Amino acid sequence: MTKLKLFTLVIPLAVLLSHSGQYVPVDNVPGDIHDDVQEGARSTRVTGDPQTNSLRYISAVRFTEADFTRHVNGLKVRIKKKLSSDESSDQSSDQFSIVVQKPFVVIGDEPESVVQQRAEDTVKWAVSKLKQDFFTKDPEEILDIWLFKDEASYEKHTLLLFNEKPTTPYGYYSSAHKALIMNIATGGGTLVHEIVHPFMEANFPACPPWLNEGLGSLYEQCGEEGGHIHGFTNWRLPGLQRAIREKRVPPFKTLTSMNRSAFYNDDRGTNYAQSRYLCYYLQEKGVLVKFYQDFVARQKEDPSGFESLKRVLGERDMDAFKSEWEKYVMALEQ
């Protein structure tokens, strides 16, 4: 029997609908890594040994049991200190359960059994499936995954523990805080999306934003097919279809060559969705993993991935491909 897992992002209707009852621009909704964009903290170092970038199904053990124990003890002290500084709080630091789910440490204020279950069903599953197809290296540091039980807890603890106000209601990855910070009430989809980012950072540090976000957002609605992680159509589709109808979607040459600032600050609001459904298309044609491998191997000659994309598609005319892809996307259903 195939065990079916389905991770999704639960988006409150109030967030999806603007005053006029239209969908808000697709880029404005997701949980993300925008704090890193502001801080410019993400590394762009490239691993010297090309062999280490090829897909080998090994995983270097970076940290020992003792390292994790030390890390967890440090966390307990930090939680206690930060929460006791909040005089308005009648809650104690005991409300947090800590589960080591390598290479991460999962911390949550839901009942311990629920935190344990999320660590197993979502974190462990996503890590093993992403490694199966894409990544060989774990993140370079022990990263914390904070699962706050609801919006109030997420807002309050993000301020207390990280001294910041989240810019997204769902969650985000902060390489500066070495943490994924989530409002888990919005569903496990964003968590899988965010797990992609530290793995991409460790395995393909020079990855352009379109693929980093394309793959992350592909898996914010995912499950298992044939034993592999598989992205399904999701809420980003209607906004993209509208943008295609309105001829607002840029050429793939433009999308793939966008740097972080262009990708994240661009106001057309189609970058995430276009990237996602390009990855979705590659997945459905059975060439997404091959494309990723080719791109990683040739990243020096082709830093945007555009040439690797043409090669894997067997396509010389990318304008013709865009028309074909747009037809394909218009026929998709959520």
Ligand SMILES: [Zn+2]
């Ligand atoms: Zn993202």
